Amino acid sequence: xxxLWTDVLVVLLLLAALLMVFYMRSQAHLKRxxxxxxxxxxxxxxxxxxxxxxxxGLMDSLHFxxxxxxxxxxxxxxxxxxxxxxxxxxxxxxxxxxxxxxxKQMLTGSDGSTYWGFARLQHAATHLQVPEQQLLEDVLxxxxxxxxxxxxxxxxxxxxxxxxNPRRFWFPDSIRTVWLxxxxxxxGLYWMWVLSxxxxxxxxxxxxxxxxxQALKSIRTGLVIGCLTTLVMLPFALMxxxxxxxxxxxxxxxxxxxxxxxxxxxxxxxxxxxxxMVQVYMANHGEDFNNLLVRADMRLLFLCxxxxxxxxxxxxxxxxxxTLKLREMEYxxxxxxxxxxxxxxxxxxxxxxxxxxxxISVVLDFSxxxxxxxxxxxxxxxxxxxxxxxxxMINSARLEMAREPVVWWPLMASFVFMFTLVLAANLxxxxxxxxxxxxxxx
Amino acid sequence: MLxxxxxxxxxxxxxLIAVNILTFVLFFVVNSPDDxxxxxxxxxxxxxxxxxxxxxxxxxxxxxxxxxxxxGVRQLTETIFYQKSVNLFWFDFGISDSGRNIGSDxxxxxxxxxxxxxxxxxxxxxxxxxxxxxxxFYRATRTELTANVVLVVLMSVSSLFYxxxxxxLIARVLRWVPISGYDLGWSGLKFLVLPVMISVISGIGAGVxxxxxxxxxxxxxxxxxxxxxxxxxxxxxxFKHVLRNASIPILTGVVVILPLLFMGSLIMESFFSIPGLGxxxxxxxxxxxxxxxxxxxxxxxxxxxxxxxxxxISYTLVDPRVRLN
Numbered sequence: 001x002x003x004l005w006t007d008v009l010v011v012l013l014l015l016a017a018l019l020m021v022f023y024m025r026s027q028a029h030l031k032r033x034x035x036x037x038x039x040x041x042x043x044x045x046x047x048x049x050x051x052x053x054x055x056x057g058l059m060d061s062l063h064f065x066x067x068x069x070x071x072x073x074x075x076x077x078x079x080x081x082x083x084x085x086x087x088x089x090x091x092x093x094x095x096x097x098x099x100x101x102x103x104k105q106m107l108t109g110s111d112g113s114t115y116w117g118f119a120r121l122q123h124a125a126t127h128l129q130v131p132e133q134q135l136l137e138d139v140l141x142x143x144x145x146x147x148x149x150x151x152x153x154x155x156x157x158x159x160x161x162x163x164x165n166p167r168r169f170w171f172p173d174s175i176r177t178v179w180l181x182x183x184x185x186x187x188g189l190y191w192m193w194v195l196s197x198x199x200x201x202x203x204x205x206x207x208x209x210x211x212x213x214q215a216l217k218s219i220r221t222g223l224v225i226g227c228l229t230t231l232v233m234l235p236f237a238l239m240x241x242x243x244x245x246x247x248x249x250x251x252x253x254x255x256x257x258x259x260x261x262x263x264x265x266x267x268x269x270x271x272x273x274x275x276x277m278v279q280v281y282m283a284n285h286g287e288d289f290n291n292l293l294v295r296a297d298m299r300l301l302f303l304c305x306x307x308x309x310x311x312x313x314x315x316x317x318x319x320x321x322x323t324l325k326l327r328e329m330e331y332x333x334x335x336x337x338x339x340x341x342x343x344x345x346x347x348x349x350x351x352x353x354x355x356x357x358x359x360i361s362v363v364l365d366f367s368x369x370x371x372x373x374x375x376x377x378x379x380x381x382x383x384x385x386x387x388x389x390x391x392x393m394i395n396s397a398r399l400e401m402a403r404e405p406v407v408w409w410p411l412m413a414s415f416v417f418m419f420t421l422v423l424a425a426n427l428x429x430x431x432x433x434x435x436x437x438x439x440x441x442x
Numbered sequence: 443m444l445x446x447x448x449x450x451x452x453x454x455x456x457x458l459i460a461v462n463i464l465t466f467v468l469f470f471v472v473n474s475p476d477d478x479x480x481x482x483x484x485x486x487x488x489x490x491x492x493x494x495x496x497x498x499x500x501x502x503x504x505x506x507x508x509x510x511x512x513x514g515v516r517q518l519t520e521t522i523f524y525q526k527s528v529n530l531f532w533f534d535f536g537i538s539d540s541g542r543n544i545g546s547d548x549x550x551x552x553x554x555x556x557x558x559x560x561x562x563x564x565x566x567x568x569x570x571x572x573x574x575x576x577x578x579f580y581r582a583t584r585t586e587l588t589a590n591v592v593l594v595v596l597m598s599v600s601s602l603f604y605x606x607x608x609x610x611l612i613a614r615v616l617r618w619v620p621i622s623g624y625d626l627g628w629s630g631l632k633f634l635v636l637p638v639m640i641s642v643i644s645g646i647g648a649g650v651x652x653x654x655x656x657x658x659x660x661x662x663x664x665x666x667x668x669x670x671x672x673x674x675x676x677x678x679x680x681f682k683h684v685l686r687n688a689s690i691p692i693l694t695g696v697v698v699i700l701p702l703l704f705m706g707s708l709i710m711e712s713f714f715s716i717p718g719l720g721x722x723x724x725x726x727x728x729x730x731x732x733x734x735x736x737x738x739x740x741x742x743x744x745x746x747x748x749x750x751x752x753x754x755i756s757y758t759l760v761d762p763r764v765r766l767n
Contacts, residue, residue, distance in 0.1 A: 257456070257457070257460070260457060260750075261457055261460040261461055261464065263746070264457060264461060264743040264746040264747050264750075265461060265464070265465075265739055265742060265743045265746075266702065266705065266739075266742035266743070266746065268708055269723065269735070269738055269739045269742050270739065272723070272727050272735060273465070273468055273469065273735050273736070273739055274468065276727065276730060276732065276735060277468060277469070277472045277473055279481070279730070280473045280477050280478060280481045280730075281472070281473055281477070283477075283480070283481050284473070284477045284480060284481070367598065371600050371601070374600045374602055375600070375601065375602060375709055378602060378709060379708055379709065379712070379724055379727060380727060380728055381727060390600075391602075394600075394602050394603075394606075398602075398606060401606060401609070401610050401614070402614075406610075411603075411606065415599075415600075415603055418600060419598055419599060419600075422598040422599075422600075423594065423595065423598040426594050426597060426598050427594060430594065
């Protein structure tokens with residue numbers, strides 16, 4: 001096993017999330033909003049979708065040295081599962097489920113003559129003699145097989161659930177939605193995985209890399225940026241916001257001054273400047289970043305740090321305002337009158353009562369961070385160009401829209417994956433806000 | 443009033459100083475000018491001579507904070523900090539790393555940015571507010587539910603896809619407008635239609651939801667119930683009462699970004715090749731032109747702080763409940 005920096009942080013984040021869940025379950029005042037969340041089909045459905053993404057991202061976060069390669073190459077669990085897609089590279093573009101290359105090239109016929117035509121792909125539909133006639137039939141047959149297999153597995157699972165607990169088998173709506181989402185995602189992925197042995201399910205890109213593989217690898221980048229940034233900014237925002245609101249006076253002035261200063265620099269420009277500086281640093285300290293993956297990983301981490309620095313001010317301001325309100329509450333005054341130390345008041349009485357704001361804003365920020373990654377990568381101040389990310393996919397596919405016929409599949413793939421993740425995150429965020437915001441549940 | 447304004451302006455000064463110091467630290471302390479020179483010159487093994495030439499050419503061959511070789515005040519002025527950072531205060535941006543005068547570039551390029559950003563903002567406001575009012579009018583019906591679903595979907599699409607799809611559909615397939623470019627005067631209009639339209643559409647999702655939440659907050663207030671009890675119809679309530687009262691947060695939200703409109707939008711301008719400040723910044727980032735990026739960071743902060751002051755002023759002008767203190 002080899003642990004990259006972001007891998008470690010991803011695992012830490014997972015632990016933190018688990019702890020948070022256990023903490024929330026033990027708190028009486030959170031029972032009602034949690035129950036509301038569990039009862040909502042939209043919330044549970046989008047949560048299941050997010051969890052499937054998270055699982056893929058987690059699989060991609062466990063790296064080890066490749067056994068078969070002499071080079072200093074790192075592969076992840078996801079890479080192992082997708083060995084077919086990873087190794088089946090063509091020379092250039094090919095459409096989804098194509099047997100022939102997308103571009104014409106000079107070919108040599110069986111009689112030695114050369115002609116201008118479409119070459120057969122090296123790794124797609126190689127088992128077919130006459131792809132023109134057999135391809136559709138083969139794809140359909142394999143799809144039916146794959147889908148039947150996955151549905152059989154789901155059927156067995158549902159049967160088991162029914163057998164073990166027959167009276168409660170008729171699930172509430174929300175649990176049924178979760179089953180539905182997992183079935184759809186699971187069978188969809190299994191279908192793609194089975195077909196990826198013989199075809200390029202989503203085609204190949206300019207250098208012949210499988211687009212489905214790129215899209216799957218991009219999931220981790222999106223999740224890391226969405227989650228780690230939060231992890232970076234949370235301590236700042238929480239501590240400074242509460243301190244400013246609770247102590248007022250010069251502490252408040254100072255903290256307000258700091259966040260107004262940071263806020264006043266347009267965030268894109270601050271990110272651009274910082275990334276430029278990181279590039280200069282890396283260029284001059286090349287020996288520390290000899291491995292391509294390590295280098296890309298460091299840049300991803302820096303990006304999360306910088307995004308965190310630019311994005312904590314909003315939450316900080318919200319927390320300050322809420323703390324200002326809370327410190328005038330009777331129970332805080334009572335604690336003060338009883339001589340409880342300020343630190344204890346902050347920890348016991350203020351912190352638990354601002355947690356819903358933290359939760360809501362963390363979930364709300366996630367989707368905008370995933371979207372921001374794509375935009376930043378487009379301006380070349382996002383993740384490393386060698387990192388798989390939706391932004392990089394869009395960036396490299398953008399110019400191909402001017403071609404005739406259009407190369408649409410890299411864009412479409414990144415669009416579908418990104419849209420699904422962001423939509424799920426947005427739906428979940430709305431539900432979380434409805435459940436936890438006291439103003440909305442009146 | 444005058445005293446209040448004066449105090450707001452005075453508060454801006456330490457903010458600007460802090461921004462200035464921050465940019466100085468970011469650009470000159472994290473990496474020395476030697477590092478930048480090596481990066482710019484490109485090769486792995488650069489001679490010391492080449493580095494010092496580059497530094498001399500771009501005025502980086504001075505000490506950072508104190509110049510011991512000079513006498514008197516010049517000990518402080520003949521330094522990188524004074525030459526490159528303090529001069530930003532009087533908008534003397536100096537020469538870019540590629541040898542152009544940044545100040546004149548900026549004054550030339552901010553107008554195309556404004557020509558794109560101002561119509562986008564105004565049209566966006568109009569569309570978002572009217573849509574939000576419509577949704578609030580149909581609240582607690584099936585229409586609202588559908589509208590909310592559509593808004594979440596619109597919000598979940600990356601702005602890059604709006605641009606790419608718009609360019610592809612309108613400019614390439616239908617050929618209604620040119621794909622990209624810019625022209626001075628009225629002939630530039632045909633280049634601006636598509637980017638303005640796209641920035642309005644891509645802003646609908648988040649924008650309408652924001653205005654809707656503002657309106658919903660007002661709709662539940664007591665004065666609205668009173669108005670309804672008096673027998674006013676729903677349209678009159680929405681326009682005369684809700685919109686008027688919600689216009690205070692709307693106004694302050696708009697005023698704060700007004701000065702920043704000069705900076706333009708990085709992504710829109712580069713997709714549509716509009717020669718504004720946004721594409722200027724992107725070019726600078728891609729060429730790794732530190733002087734331009736530094737100037738833009740400072741300029742952006744100045745404009746934002748100016749926007750904050752404007753917001754305070756507009757607050758006191760519009761809302762009689764706000765007292766000046």
